[in-house]
Amino acid sequence: MFLIILRRLGQSVFVLFLVAFISFMIFRYVGNPVDNLLGQEATVEQRDALIEALGLNDPLHEQYLDFVTRAVQFDFGNSYRGALPVADMILERLPATLELAIVSALFAMILGTLLGIYTAIRRNGLLANFIMSSSLIGVSLPTFLIGVLLIWLFAVELGWLPSFGRGETVQLGFWSTSLLTVSGLKSLVLPAITLGLYQMTLIMRLVRAEMLEVLRQDFIRFARARGLSERVVYFSHALKNTLVPVITVAGLQLGSIVAFAIITETVFQWPGVGLMFINAVFFVDIPVMSAYLLLVGTLFVVINLIVDLLYLAIDPRIRDGQLRRKVDD
Amino acid sequence: MTDSILSVRNLRVVIPHRHGKLVAIDNISFHIQRGEIIGFVGESGAGKSMTGAAIIGLIDPPGYIERGEIWLDNLRIDQSVRGDAILIRGKRISMIFQDPLTSLNPLRTIGDQLMETILTHLPLSAEAARKKAIAGLEEVDIDPSRFGAYPHEFSGGMRQRVVIALALCAEPELIIADEPTTALDVSVQAQVLDLLKRLCRERGASVMLITHDMGVIAETTDRVAVLYAGRLAEIGPTQTLLSNPKHPYTRGLIASTPSVESGDIGTHLFQIRGTMPRLDALPPGCRFHPRCEQIMARCRSEQPEVAENGAACFLYEDD
Numbered sequence: 001m002f003l004i005i006l007r008r009l010g011q012s013v014f015v016l017f018l019v020a021f022i023s024f025m026i027f028r029y030v031g032n033p034v035d036n037l038l039g040q041e042a043t044v045e046q047r048d049a050l051i052e053a054l055g056l057n058d059p060l061h062e063q064y065l066d067f068v069t070r071a072v073q074f075d076f077g078n079s080y081r082g083a084l085p086v087a088d089m090i091l092e093r094l095p096a097t098l099e100l101a102i103v104s105a106l107f108a109m110i111l112g113t114l115l116g117i118y119t120a121i122r123r124n125g126l127l128a129n130f131i132m133s134s135s136l137i138g139v140s141l142p143t144f145l146i147g148v149l150l151i152w153l154f155a156v157e158l159g160w161l162p163s164f165g166r167g168e169t170v171q172l173g174f175w176s177t178s179l180l181t182v183s184g185l186k187s188l189v190l191p192a193i194t195l196g197l198y199q200m201t202l203i204m205r206l207v208r209a210e211m212l213e214v215l216r217q218d219f220i221r222f223a224r225a226r227g228l229s230e231r232v233v234y235f236s237h238a239l240k241n242t243l244v245p246v247i248t249v250a251g252l253q254l255g256s257i258v259a260f261a262i263i264t265e266t267v268f269q270w271p272g273v274g275l276m277f278i279n280a281v282f283f284v285d286i287p288v289m290s291a292y293l294l295l296v297g298t299l300f301v302v303i304n305l306i307v308d309l310l311y312l313a314i315d316p317r318i319r320d321g322q323l324r325r326k327v328d329d
Numbered sequence: 330m331t332d333s334i335l336s337v338r339n340l341r342v343v344i345p346h347r348h349g350k351l352v353a354i355d356n357i358s359f360h361i362q363r364g365e366i367i368g369f370v371g372e373s374g375a376g377k378s379m380t381g382a383a384i385i386g387l388i389d390p391p392g393y394i395e396r397g398e399i400w401l402d403n404l405r406i407d408q409s410v411r412g413d414a415i416l417i418r419g420k421r422i423s424m425i426f427q428d429p430l431t432s433l434n435p436l437r438t439i440g441d442q443l444m445e446t447i448l449t450h451l452p453l454s455a456e457a458a459r460k461k462a463i464a465g466l467e468e469v470d471i472d473p474s475r476f477g478a479y480p481h482e483f484s485g486g487m488r489q490r491v492v493i494a495l496a497l498c499a500e501p502e503l504i505i506a507d508e509p510t511t512a513l514d515v516s517v518q519a520q521v522l523d524l525l526k527r528l529c530r531e532r533g534a535s536v537m538l539i540t541h542d543m544g545v546i547a548e549t550t551d552r553v554a555v556l557y558a559g560r561l562a563e564i565g566p567t568q569t570l571l572s573n574p575k576h577p578y579t580r581g582l583i584a585s586t587p588s589v590e591s592g593d594i595g596t597h598l599f600q601i602r603g604t605m606p607r608l609d610a611l612p613p614g615c616r617f618h619p620r621c622e623q624i625m626a627r628c629r630s631e632q633p634e635v636a637e638n639g640a641a642c643f644l645y646e647d648d
Contacts, residue, residue: 218431226446227419316479
């Protein structure tokens, strides 16, 4: 088991180096960093000085190692626009994105699991069928459309919730949170639903399908024959057996929630890293783009690692090396 | 009859489908005595498992009991609502299924599953339940140190012994064993059956043993019921039924069982010609008549009921 963890860690580090390499190649070769930093009118001396300072004459592998070393220390250079350190820009905006992502992920996972169980247990019920049909909307409507529809209904027509921004924030050290103010919480509702709706319906449909599969198994029949109550059969026996595939998908979806927050943040003008990335793309702000890529890549790797560790915690067969394939895929 | 733990009267189980309904069990009546082991034998689809499921209240929907009564002692159980069913299921009647590999929840330790069952049915403290669970494991020859082990860490035979411990831990009066050894190696089958038989005899519990293996019937049971296409063909004490079968189907079943001792090796095994009819294409009259060697005119139009001699056949009626 310890070996499995160690191997997964090794693989994660390898993947991170690859991500860093792509990120580095973008930084180094998309456009000319010297032109971008100094503009057209720079003198040859200025250019040489900058090339020397950035180490652009060093061999490629040294530049890459240098890039990785600095990235590990959270140094991504300065933004081309405004000349602020990219790391500071990210730190300033990351709390907004993470709060949005975590709230919508919780919304998606909790509601998705509950509805999934409900629709599986009451398979032929009227309400369950209604939920299943309406979940198709969540799966098929694009995020920006859901966002705009929600804004139209709740912000424009009903006027209950704000249509953009983050509301008031409270500073906790370097972390600015909108979770502690009423206007902050109100501002969070629409973007969180917009961002989480797709994942919620996906998780719900997955939990339902897995539950139906598990409920057909012999051990559920035997659990009933042993006289266990329906509540125990559903929650204590069936649910746990659906968790491995559900966690796989939920984990990957959590990554996409952060990655695709770009669209939601644009629709709601949410001051997070996604909006920062879109602005960086408009102005070809390469350091910001490559740092963002690195950030999202790291996030995916970390989530995958956590998912694998959760497998080990849930399924003793994986711990003992039976059912290898699930971990080694 | 006073000492019967279970009596089933005129049981009829149907499965609705698009063009009406299939009659999976048709008008079956029998009783099970306290402490006896009764075998239910028949081909696949004859209704053996369905009878067991009906007794414990676990018929898979959309199937349901259309008619008849099931009495546990003085309690009618075929109509029980959910809450009552749970008081009976696992507590007074429990069930063992065919495949021990899939009968246990793979993500929970066996000790956990034992404790859970005991605490559901018996008013014990966690500590007392733990002691009882460990005693249960010892009874089925599983080392108590394996209390915290997961199902995948056991062999098939051991898992079936764990399943037996689980089925017996709440001290039920009747155990329905649905082909408990079919999925096991032949060498382990006898061991598991002996264990089940011994533990039930010790407790005075009755066993309804569902099987298609005449050898198992001969070695294990006190009485046998032979099912054919959803109806009872013959029922009687094992000795009598095996040595003097009355129903032509029972005779065919016994004749088609290979025996190693009697020098049959190398000779052709007897076959009952034809196959059991599907439930949606049952013949009129006696359901066995298209395959019967001793068919009479009335067999084609009239259905025989089980007579005094235990067989549902017109051959023995004097007219």
